[in-house]
Amino acid sequence: MNKSPIDSKTAGQRNEKLVLNLLKQHKQLSQAQLCKLAGLGSSTASYIVGRLRNKGFILETPGQSKNRGAKPVILSLNPHGRFIIGIEINPNNILIGLFDFNCRLVEDIKIFLGTDNVPEKIVELLEINLLGLIGKHKIDQQKLLGIGVTLSGSVSPDGLVELSSPLGWKNVPLKTMLSSQFNCMIEVHPTRVRLLAEFNITPELSTKNILYLNVANGVGATVFMEGRLIAGSTGRCGELGHIIVDPNGPLCGCGHKGCLEAFISGPALTKKIKTEISEGRQTILANLIKDEDNPEVVINKWGNALKKNDAFALEIRNYVGNFLSKIASAAINCYDPDTLVVAGYVTIPCFEYLANAIKTRFESDLYDDSSRSIEIIPACAGKNALITGVAASVLENSIKNR
């Protein structure tokens, strides 16, 4: 039976995506390797490769050959064939990254915000700065594959920011607002996409079952199981930071008392450190911190004090280790990961200690510890994890066959 023109168009697009996906995965392939991996005949593969080359998606370069005669042609994604924008929106700043087709950062810019974070103003700032960034690199808007935005909060699959306590946003149709300004694929995600930045650096990680623990301005986990990120029925999977560890504890940003986040997040630790110093606690941190209020800076100074074995700094480290290891064990009992990725600026000064504190608790707190083998590793993606992760999501979804 003959296929209808619509069927063959769909099949053609599917094959194009299949080839792009294989090139993304393998970086470089000869046409023979591509045919084998894609299960395509050589004439079909040549036709698809030709179409992708004409659209600027792929590069063909001469490869090496031990034999005389024609050298094989090596296919790869054209890094300048398409570009992606990754955006992170925080209460104090916006980070915008321009990424090439290999999801490598071309340039990032940081825009500092005032106290007025209304969504309309943020969208306006995004439009101006984004157009400025692609204009600077002489990128035609047609070459923009998509824009990914990530922020701390709950986001519906259609890009509605249902709640972001740090930004003070409720029911903001961010994707719709951006779609009226940009004619390309737009995705809005909560911060769990940051794990995709780790896969960008270490692709083998994507074959693991991962619990990614992040301790920074907030405390939370990303759960990656059996090959996919788990969102849950309302997108709130992994909210470990809001497990109540002491009902009489400090007030958390979510409105409850004594959440883990209210004890060990960067802002919570900063408050604890400054309060104890003001009450006369003797520590070298008093001089290092002085009037500093920025939690990231305070935590960095705490790291310096740890290196000097300051007794108070060590006490704070043990305090973090105690809470974190308790909740990590509870989460391992729930999710059964084989890999724990420890991330966030609070964990950077003492990763080894925290990894040991978590491991030490396995024997007492884990159900059937003997049958598990869990690796604990630090996150590697650094400050650009969120913009890289959300850009990786846009790239993956744009070339995924549905």
Ligand SMILES: [Zn+2]
């Ligand atoms: Zn809370």
